[in-house]
Amino acid sequence: MEKLSKAAIFAIVALVIVLIVIFKSSVVIEAGQAGVLFKPFGEGVEKDATYGEGFHIIAPWNDMIIFPVRQLSKSDKMRVLSVNGLEVTVDATVWYQPEYDRLPYLYQEKGINYEDNILEPAISAAARSVVGRYTPEQLYSSKRDVIQSEILEEARKELESQYVQVNRVLVKDVTLPPKIKEAIERKLKQEQEALEYEFRLTKASKEAERQKIDAEGKAVANQILSASLTDKILTEKGIEATLKLAESPNSKVIVVGGGENGGLPIILGNQ
Structure with a gap:
């Protein structure tokens, strides 16, 4: 019985182990x-292999360090200086992911917290470099798409040898100092009003030119018509009109005028 007990204890211990x-x-x-x-x-980090999804068996004294490798995002508000030294706040989001095949090198050289160690400093440096090329007016009005593209390009340069892939940068907002923003808005409003006034002047000028051309055309037409209306033509037209009126049942008397050319007929009668 004692031997059985020892065997049972040994089996339980072995099972636990x-x-x-x-x-x-x-x-x-x-x-x-x-x-x-x-x-x-052994050799520390195994550099020749990145372990994918699923079940793996490893030696109990080894460790498996697991990283998310799907696309991740990180948002941040960065205070940077414009080209003329004014501080602006850039609210941006970056989409990134570690390079799968080089994950062992990322862990060995940058550590598990690589976002804090290399990603954030790289994005911040890229934002400072890009925003520093523009004035506050450009940042506020029409340069946001350009800024996004340039920050993405700069960030990729910063991280191209750091085992991290940057997929996209989105600049959600650029915040200027309140006084600068108000001044820019006033300037933009004045420029818009000036453009509207210039448009009205151009429209009025074009309308005046159109009316002038129309009047000149009518004057030329009248001159041509006057030159073509001789006495003979007028008499002929008058006779044609008189004949048509004479055919009317209301016409009673036709009086033919005198004069050198005979004059135009006159129709007398009741309605």
């Missing part, structure tokens, strides 16, 4: 994640 080994040796990497294997009794 096996369970611990299995527990320590099994790793499940979830969807959108990847792992880097660290061997404390």
